[in-house]
Structures are given as C-alpha cells and as structure tokens.
Amino acid sequence: MQVNAEQIVDVLRQVTPDLLRWSGAIAKRMRTFNVALEGKHSGNANTDALTLADLTVQELVIAGLRDRAPLLRHCRIEAEEANGDLGAFAEESPLSIALDPIDGTKYFKDKTGNGYAVMIHLRTRDEVLYSLVYAPEDGATGTWTQAYGNVVKSGADDFSVNAFDCLEQMPAIDPARRPDSKKIYLIGFQKNDPANAAQVTAAGLHGYAPDDMPASIYPLLATGAFGGSLIHTPNIYDYPVSFQLARLLGGDSVWVHNGERVNFSETWMDDRADMLRLPGIVATADSPAKLKILCDLARDWSGVRYPE
Known part of the structure; x- marks a missing residue:
C-alpha cells in the first residue's frame, strides 16, 4: 500500500499527544525507583544509560501506534530499544516513524536534571515531516515541542484539556x-x-x-x-x-x-x-x-x- 505523507502526519498529530503524555507520566513515576539496567557498552555514560522506563515507554508507544491508527503500520518503525511489537510495521516504506522512549536517560537515571523527554518523529530520506517531544518534568506540568508543515510550537502542558487540544490551542512560534x-x-x-x-x-x-x-x-x-x-x-x-x-x-x-x-x-x-x-x-x-x-x-x- 502506498502511504500519503500528509495523511500520516495528520494521524500522528491526532494519536501521539496522548501516547506521549501517558508515557511521560509513567516515566516520571518510575523515576522514583531504581530502574537502571545493563545493556550498552560504548564507554560513554550518556550513551550507555538504560532503564526499565526506556523499555516500558517504548512498549506503550509502539502498541499505541499499532492499535490506535492501523494506517501507521504501513510506515517503517525505528526505535532505540529492541522491544515492542516492531514486527507489526512495514519492513520497507518511504516513511519512517522513529522513537526515542527516554531521551536524556543518564539524567533521568542519575536524577541530575529534568531535561529528559519522550519523543517521536516522522521522516523520509531527505526531510523530517513531523516531530513531537514531551518533557514531563520540564516546568510544573511538563513541556511540549511540536513541528509539522511550517509550524513550530513549544509550551507548557495543560492537564485541564486533552493533549491534542492543548497543542492545538498553543500559539505557533514566529521565527x-x-x-x-x-x-x-x-x-x-x-x-x-x-x-x-x-x-x-x-x-x-x-x-x-x-x-x-x-x-x-x-x-x-x-x-x-x-x-x-x-x-x-x-x-x-x-x-x-x-x-x-x-x-x-x-x-x-x-x-x-x-x-x-x-x-x-x-x-x-x-x-x-x-x-x-x-x-x-x-x-x-x-x-x-x-x-x-x-x-x-x-x-x-x-x-x-x-x-x-
């Protein structure tokens, strides 16, 4: 099946805000426990940090992408960890969905700062078409960063509305x-x-x-x-x-x-x-x-x- 990039972006805009908000809440809670794991051996602490939260968040987001929007299964999936139903997605496609379940894992694990984030993006060989980043402990309620089309947004989360509406109401940044x-x-x-x-x-x-x-x-x-x-x-x-x-x-x-x-x-x-x-x-x-x-x-x- 040939997938339409604009349609995929629209679907991702609909389904990913909730998934990342929920994932961020889980990561924030898991951070209060010792969830460190062994697994990477590059010799650099920023690269080698791995936690149970990375695996848990990836499992949730991959399952959510698979189940909430079957159209997304026609994209390739590229995830930093090896778990989740990665086989549900296309082996070949011009569109790739990439996931970093916990960006900044070293700071997450060591509790040395709150600059970690759950993030996802859609790209082709030459362009990035959609990005969403949720930093659950950046500020009182967490911070969103979103990009699509000609739009860039960044601002605080608002739990009084659902995640999609929060982002829709957020003003775009004027370069x-x-x-x-x-x-x-x-x-x-x-x-x-x-x-x-x-x-x-x-x-x-x-x-x-x-x-x-x-x-x-x-x-x-x-x-x-x-x-x-x-x-x-x-x-x-x-x-x-x-x-x-x-x-x-x-x-x-x-x-x-x-x-x-x-x-x-x-x-x-x-x-x-x-x-x-x-x-x-x-x-x-x-x-x-x-x-x-x-x-x-x-x-x-x-x-x-x-x-x-």
Missing part, C-alpha cells in the same frame, strides 16, 4: 520574533565534549557540553534559548527533531566536512551502543551565519567516533 541565541549544544565527542564546547565559545558562539545543559535541547531550540547544536555521529532517533526545527526556524543541518545538508540514507550501526547513527559531525543552527562558524571550526575534527 521573526524569536530570540537570537549564540548558545550551542555539543555532544558525542566522548571525553572532548567540554574542550570542544570551549572552542565553540572561543569562535564567537557559546558552547555547552552535556553536563552544562539546563534542559532538553528541543524546547530550548524551538523558543530561541539555544541557537543550535554540534553533534558527533548523531543517532537517528532524536537528532532529526533538531534538523526539522532548525530548517523551520530559518537555518539548516549540515555535515561540517562538506557543508552539505544531512540526509538519512547514510547511516551506520554503532554496535557498541546498539543504535543507528549518521556518519561524521553534524552542525545544526537556526541561521546560516552560525552554521558557517560551526563548520569552519569543526571541518577538520575527526569524524571517527571510537578512535582506537
């Missing part, structure tokens, strides 16, 4: 009135995250290593509190949301070594972390000027994630 931030998030450079963040600052922007991040990057980027990111070999489950946000806000997302826009066909399996990644270093920013600074700075940095 022309959004703050122009020089703050750039860096991750994936292993032990060099802080040193490379300092180089970004020296280049005229303001680099932030993972341990210095005040919250999830997605609402920060959407609202203008941050201007972009610089990521070494980003994974395909969460990074594409930044790709979509940057493009809708007037910028782009490119490989630093050649300045070409990222596509999602050039992936590799990181067996140490058990996840699919893009090759090389990716710069994402809300303006061409910031992209140029990041590309000029990092063009000659090593694109090898695990140097021997």
Whole structure:
C-alpha cells in the first residue's frame, strides 16, 4: 500500500499527544525507583544509560501506534530499544516513524536534571515531516515541542484539556520574533565534549557540553534559548527533531566536512551502543551565519567516533 505523507502526519498529530503524555507520566513515576539496567557498552555514560522506563515507554508507544491508527503500520518503525511489537510495521516504506522512549536517560537515571523527554518523529530520506517531544518534568506540568508543515510550537502542558487540544490551542512560534541565541549544544565527542564546547565559545558562539545543559535541547531550540547544536555521529532517533526545527526556524543541518545538508540514507550501526547513527559531525543552527562558524571550526575534527 502506498502511504500519503500528509495523511500520516495528520494521524500522528491526532494519536501521539496522548501516547506521549501517558508515557511521560509513567516515566516520571518510575523515576522514583531504581530502574537502571545493563545493556550498552560504548564507554560513554550518556550513551550507555538504560532503564526499565526506556523499555516500558517504548512498549506503550509502539502498541499505541499499532492499535490506535492501523494506517501507521504501513510506515517503517525505528526505535532505540529492541522491544515492542516492531514486527507489526512495514519492513520497507518511504516513511519512517522513529522513537526515542527516554531521551536524556543518564539524567533521568542519575536524577541530575529534568531535561529528559519522550519523543517521536516522522521522516523520509531527505526531510523530517513531523516531530513531537514531551518533557514531563520540564516546568510544573511538563513541556511540549511540536513541528509539522511550517509550524513550530513549544509550551507548557495543560492537564485541564486533552493533549491534542492543548497543542492545538498553543500559539505557533514566529521565527521573526524569536530570540537570537549564540548558545550551542555539543555532544558525542566522548571525553572532548567540554574542550570542544570551549572552542565553540572561543569562535564567537557559546558552547555547552552535556553536563552544562539546563534542559532538553528541543524546547530550548524551538523558543530561541539555544541557537543550535554540534553533534558527533548523531543517532537517528532524536537528532532529526533538531534538523526539522532548525530548517523551520530559518537555518539548516549540515555535515561540517562538506557543508552539505544531512540526509538519512547514510547511516551506520554503532554496535557498541546498539543504535543507528549518521556518519561524521553534524552542525545544526537556526541561521546560516552560525552554521558557517560551526563548520569552519569543526571541518577538520575527526569524524571517527571510537578512535582506537
């Protein structure tokens, strides 16, 4: 069956808000217990953190996508963990639904901050068509970030209405009135995250290593509190949301070594972390000027994630 991208986006807009709100509530409750698991061995704590909440949230969201909208089964599914009824979805399709059940698992597990989120997106080989991020402990009631069409939204959840209506009532962000931030998030450079963040600052922007991040990057980027990111070999489950946000806000997302826009066909399996990644270093920013600074700075940095 040939699927229509606009129809899939409409369906996702209808069914994913409830699923992510419920999942966020479960994750928030599970966080009060010791739910840490073993499973990933890349050597980087940000990558290797795994909890029972990751598996529980993924089980719920995958089942919800399968049961609430059978049309979605004609899309491919890409999920960071291996559980859930992944076989219910198409093996081949031009449309991929990707899920990160707990983005920011290290902070979730260690209770060092509230910048974790449940997130989902829809993409083709070249474009990201829909994104939804729910950060359940960002603020008093949690924070939504949503993107589709030409629309970017970000704001507080409102439990007095259902999740879909909350997002429908939320005003869209006007890129022309959004703050122009020089703050750039860096991750994936292993032990060099802080040193490379300092180089970004020296280049005229303001680099932030993972341990210095005040919250999830997605609402920060959407609202203008941050201007972009610089990521070494980003994974395909969460990074594409930044790709979509940057493009809708007037910028782009490119490989630093050649300045070409990222596509999602050039992936590799990181067996140490058990996840699919893009090759090389990716710069994402809300303006061409910031992209140029990041590309000029990092063009000659090593694109090898695990140097021997």
